[in-house]
Amino acid sequence: MDLSIAEEEVRLVEKEPQRKKDVMFERMLEQKEEVRTVRKIVLWIVAVVLVVGIVGGFSVYTYIKSALEPVDPDSEKVVEVEIPIGSGLDMISEKLEESGIIKNARIFKYYAKVNNEADFQAGTYGLTQSMTPDELIKSLKTGVVYRTPAFTLTIPEGLTIDQIAERTSKKTTITKEQFMEYVTNEQVIQEYMAKYPDIITKEILNENIRYALEGYLFPATYPFFEEKPTVKEVVDTMVDATVQNVIPYKAYWAEEGKDRSVHKMLTFASLLEKEATGQADRETIASVFNNRIEQGMPLQTDPTVLYALGEHKARVMNEDLKVDNVYNTYKNKGLPPGPIANAGTASLQATVEPSKTGYLFFLADKNGVNHFAKTYEDHLKNKAKYIDSQHK
Template structure:
């Protein structure tokens, strides 16, 4: 083979190598472009996924989902439980979010959570042991209100009609269902023959948050009964030890709520009632007369005291058949821990100050001094 032929072969080989290099470069370029596009798309998809995972699962959901967090649960297991219940979208995202915010001290317990809660609300709930959400509105039910008065508050704040509320809380079938749901506070005593309204005094005075614009009457009533149950739990041991019932406690406390004009008076008025019942004397408290009459009066007349009604404590001894209003914590505690006195009488002057007496003669002197 001559030199020209060898040169030609080498030249052709060199051209083939350059061609292969160009092809490889093209392939590398195309692959790089593809990988870049895939990377950008993947990054965008990942960003979108994470962003969505940080939002509530369903901002409009009102369903309350029961979630049990066992003692000793770690962040990983809690996150997995929340994802399984559908409260969050991704357990890992929740876990990382909590870690990035240095949140890890969560409490075991039973929670009523919703898909509308944000991650911050969930974390706050799990930290405090309470469900934390921003309410749509609140409803304040003051102490000393009757069921009829509460119905007016409910209509004004929630939109539930007054009559619909009263129909609900007096429906026999509904009362039976509520008794099954709240056996610790609702007993057969609320169905006694002389009790005017089964749930009178059982709807706890408090400020209630609501997380929907128009809660149902069932939601309103059960929310209030939940509060009653929670606030009475500390007194169950006392009731059992003294062989008393929730009905007795709320009935007694309702009298104090309607009679007392100052917090410090409740314990002393309770002592008067205890002393009177011990001697089998009628309690003779005017609010029971007004409740029996079914109307409000600035002044109870002598003829009113004679009304023949089971609630009238002027003609009947002992407590009335049931509560005459809703009692707050101060009145309930006064029943449980009354003052120790020798008082059997008291009256309120025009400014609302109570004056106590040991004997009837002292009481008459107080009447002459402060009322007549």
């Protein structure tokens, strides 16, 4: 009996290694099956992603292609579209979409930009829904106007309100004194605020602001169809042009923060207008101003000193920087209380779409070329190279 039990135990011991092998084999089979399953899932996901990408890319291509096709290739109906003075590409695109001439304002705008199309003319156009984007662009660059103006008044970028008054007096029967009296009239200012409450706000009534409508008379070439327009007609035209040109940028500016008002946008843009010489400079200078504001540094921009002094000088002296005035950004941090000049679309564009840089300093050499620096040490090197060496 004892021998049988011993023999059975021996047989069990002999079978144990075989059972372990069987278990290991089964586990290996299970792992291989899991690997095959994972591979199938991965391949399926990749296939889905590829299909979605192809379908998505084709859909985008189809959408853009469709948006660039005429709204109605067979239409012969002429639609009058008025392009206001000083209109930028954003506003023109929106006008065309609102009039039903194009399908998508944003795609038309990018199409024009990609093809480097610019210099569109203000006027009243007879357009049809059968016109292609190229045909529309060609028409808008032609500048066909249905009426011939009695005269035109050109207001360049970067002028102060009294300079605009002076320029207007030379082209019209309106004296500089009459112009200034009108734009500083409290009732007139209140009427503009009531007419354009989202653009001309109570910020212009700040007691520190020199002229409430400074920066609100848009730079452009204005056609007048009467030989002797009134001061109201002239100023109304300029204020309305500002409103129309600010609207496309208003939302983009406001996205950056709740304290970003139109007044501050025009103020910021006016600094760029007085400092910059080219579009790339405007965007880079805008980044410098933003960087300095973020770091709590004063802007230290010379045009604000000249505005504070109330005079134009070829070179700002150290003594000038000490002038005790709210517009002096050497003594006061942040933006001045209001615009120091009128700003054009290029400066408005740079204000809402500045470059992203680490620059904190810049200066202009005798040729008007700006040189930027990230540190004060590098700024001093630029000063020695481009400023001091030229005045020895």
